Structures are given as C-alpha cells and as structure tokens.
Amino acid sequence: MLKLTEIDTFYGDLQALWGISLEVREGEMVSLIGPNGAGKTTTLQSITGLLRPAKGSITFDGHDLLKVPPDKIVDLGVSMVMEGGRVFAGMTVLENLELGAYGSRARKERFETMEHVFKTFPRLKERLNQRAGTLSGGERQMLAIGRAMMSKPKLLMLDEPSFGLAPILVDAIFEMVKGINKQGVTILLVEQNVRAALELADRAYVIENGRIVGEGSGEALLSYESVRSAYLG
Amino acid sequence: MKKNLSFVIALVVTAALAAVPLFVKKDSLLTYLCMILLYVSLASSWNILGGYTGQVNLGHSAFFGLGAIATRLLWFAGWNILLAMLVGGLLAIAFALLIGSPAFKLRGAYFTIGTLALGQILYATVGNLFPQISSMPVQDLISYTLVTRYYLFLAVALITVLAATLVANSRWGLGMMAVREQEDAAESLGVNAFQHKLLALVLSAFLAGLAGGAFAFFQIGYYPQYPFSPIWTLDSTMMAYIGGTGTILGPIIGAIFFVVLKEVLSLNLAEFHPTVFGILFILVVLFLPGGFMGLWKRIKDKQQKKRESMAELSHP
Secondary structure (H helix, E strand, O other): OEEEEEEEEEEOOEEEEEEEEEEEOOOOEEEEEOOOOOOHHHHHHHHHOOOOOOEEEEEEOOEEHHHOOHHHHHHHOEEEEOOOOOOOOOOEHHHHHHHHOOOHHHHOOHHHHHHHHHHHOHHHHHOOOOEHHHOOHHHHHHHHHHHHHOOOOOEEEEEOOOOOOOHHHHHHHHHHHHHHHHOOOEEEEEEOOHHHHHHHOOEEEEEEOOEEEEEEEHHHHHHOHHHHHHHHO | OHHHHHHHHHHHHHHHHHHHHHHOOOHHHHHHHHHHHHHHHHHHHHHHHHHHOOOOOOOHHHHHHHHHHHHHHHHHOOOOHHHHHHHHHHHHHHHHHHHHHHHOOOOOHHHHHHHHHHHHHHHHHHHHHOOOOEEOOHHHHHOOOHHHHHHHHHHHHHHHHHHHHHHHOOHHHHHHHHHHHOHHHHHHOOOOHHHHHHHHHHHHHHHHHHHHHHHHHHOOEEOOOHHHOHHHHHHHHHHHHHHOOOOOHHHHHHHHHHHHHHHHHHHHOHHHHHHHHHHHHHHHHHHOOOHHHHHHHHHHHHHHHHHHHHHHHHOO
C-alpha cells in the first residue's frame, strides 16, 4: 500500500534521512520507533508532502506521492495526526471535525463519517459546540484522531499519540487506535512509548540517526537484546 | 433558532439604519453616522484577512486609496458613480493579486512589515504623482446631498458585513480560520494555505476599494494622497482588535466605540486622542485578548465549564 524506497530528506543543507526504505501493507499496523531526533517525524512529513525528499521514491496505492501536491495527498487517503494533536484551539469541536473532511472526496459524506467517529469517540459528540481549547488533553488527542478519521483515510499515520498524556489515557488512546485498525484502516504509528508500540504492531521498524537499523514483527523486536537495552531499560 | 434570531436582529438594524435620514435632519449627526459606516466597512474588510485568516495587513489603506482615486477620476470624467466604484474595487483586486504572491512568501511579523512598507510606498508615490488638491466640480457641489452619501456608505457597509458573514460560514472560511490557527496543521488536512490567504486578500481589497469609492463620492475636497494615509489602516486595525478580530460583530462594535470615543476625546482633549488610542490599544492587546467579543467568549466558556462540573457532580 505504502512504499518508501531509499529516500533522502534534507532540512536546508542538513541531511535528516539517509536512504530510508519501508513498507506498510494494507490492513497492517506498523510502528516506527527510535530515539528523539532519529527522523521519525521527518519520515512522516516526507510522506505527507510537508517535506520533499531529494532522492528516492514514495508510492501509495500506485500513486507517486512525490508528484502529488500536499493538499491533494489527503484526498488519496493518507491522513496524519501530528505530534501533540495540533487541534485548532480557537475553533469548535464541530469545526475541527469539518476541517478533517476538507477534501472534496470526504466532504460529501462528512455527516455519515461524523456519526461513525462519534461511535469511536462518544466524548466528542457531547463537546460538539465547545471550543477545542477548552478540552482536556485526552479529549484533544481524541479530537485530533477523530479529525484525521473525517478524511476517510485508508492509511492513518500517528505521530506520538501518547505524548503528554496520563498513563491511563495512553492505554485508552492505544485501544482506540487498535480499534480503528480493526475497522480496516491501515496504521503507521510513530512512538517513543516503545513497549506499547511494539506490543500493538504487526511489524515495526527501528530508526536511528536517519537510518533504518532494524525491522521485524513487534514481538520479535521486543525480545531483541539491542532494542531491550536501548529502549526498554 | 439562534441563527434565525441573529437574522431578524440584522434585518431590524438594517431597516432602522435605512430609516435614519427620515428622522435625522442634522447634517453633523448624519456625517458622524457616515463615518461610523465607513469605518465598519474598513474594519470588517480588514478583518477578513487580518482576523479570520490571521494575516495582519498594515497596508490596508492602499486598497482604500486605490478605490478612492479610481472612483474619483472616473466619476469626474462623467461615469456613473456605481460603475466608477466597481472599477475602483477591481483596481484594488488587481493590486492585491500583484502583491499577494510575494507578500505571502513572508510569514507572521515579516508579512505585517512587508504590507506596511507597500502601503507607505504607495502613499508616497501617489503624493508625488498627484500633489494637487482634488475638489468637486461646481455642478456636483450644487447637486450634493448628504443623504445620498449616507445611503451609499450604508450599502457598502451592508455588502461588506454580508460578504464577511457568508465567507466566515463557508468551507473557505473554515479553511481560512484553520490557516490562522496553525498553518502547517491546516495544510496537513488538505487546506491550501496560499490559496486561502490570497482569496481573503482579494476579497478584503475589493471591499476596501468600494469603501474608498464611497469616500471619493462623499468628500468635497482632499489631497488624493489622503486616503492612502497609514492612519486609515491603523484606525481600522485598532477597531478590529478592540471589538474582537475574527468575529463579525467585533469590527462593528469596535468602529462604533472608536468613532464615539474619538468624538468625545477630541471635544475634551483636542490633540491628545491619538495618544489615548495608542494606550487603549496596548491595554486591549495586553489585558483583553480577543477584544470585547473575546471577553464575551471567555464568559461563555466559563459558564459551560461550570455547567459541566455541575452535571458531573449530579451523574458521577
């Protein structure tokens, strides 16, 4: 479904990604783990078109993503939840959700999609006309994921959905992500919460200093000595 | 229900404003209302780009001035005033399209400084090109009626507020607000930030151009440079901030508050009113973010939270 081949991405003169190759197959839940500054977010931004790789190729469902403008990539079915959720604090929950369905494909069915999102996040329905800035941290993250679901993605990418949340909420959020995956949405999850990310995922990649240094099933990586000592202590 | 109520109120206010010349016979008061309406147009049009889209434009007077100069020249050349105003608005759009692309390469404060510079350049250029005062020809002076001017200002203000309302409640408006809140998050949802900013700029410019046209029809004699003066930009920006940017009512409240206060101050404090407004503006930015409308929103948020905590107490 999604295939990155040997991509190099730069910030100005600074090279952040070195020949990253990874693949996400339809229906899978794949985690990308690694320390701070390893290039996890940069990889996601290269996929959504926020950054453009200097070399390599990215294909999604047969489309060459490097040739698609960023605002059209969402229309193809790729949606991203940015780190910290990044909800529009001054706007209502309803407006945030409507913005998720901004692309012409998703917009037509936005009310049906919204009902569907409320099944996963009933909290959002109660808060519909409240400004997002008045929500709690957990509710904001739910709104961010719900907003991404509004575009009816085939592939949902999440950048650190557990960031800044209380442990009990982290579990709840991961449960919801797993639930979305079970509904048939392919997931690419970036996490620093390595244990949870590996337990949930079908497969995982380990990234360090802008390079992929490990790959395998979540269970297998959990038992690797190098991963254990580096991330799980 | 709530929407219907606002609609009815808007209709009643419009009807009342339309009836004003039937009851108000004093020219000074009517002139005063003309100024309020002009400032409603300027602050509301500024608000489309500066408030809803979050691009603080300090060159707004350029569009006002272009509308004024084109309208004045064409009207004096014998054109129908409405047609002349339309051309004035289109000239403002042309300038907006010309500067849009380079200006939006700049972000945040740099955009603001860039637009300020553009406005100043145009102000100086027009001053050099048209140094003579522009006076109404005698035949226009003879047929001059203030009531006609009042209705023209009213029409422009209504068009501006209506356009702002329609845009704010449209899909484009939603995109503009998202660009204001967080540009990169908006783009990640498929909102093309540049297109949204450009549309807001074009609409804002056109409406300011129309207001300029009405001013050219109203003012008997002035230097063509005068509508390009940065004071128009600063006044409308302050009004929008005091009333509340990014809301429909904010610039209207701000314009009324500003014109009334200015009148009171210039009666009592003569030359000091710019100082007073400067201080007031700083106070609003520091202590009243979101202006009067922001204050109202915060009160509502608080009530909402209170209701929720009550609800949670009763159903644990």
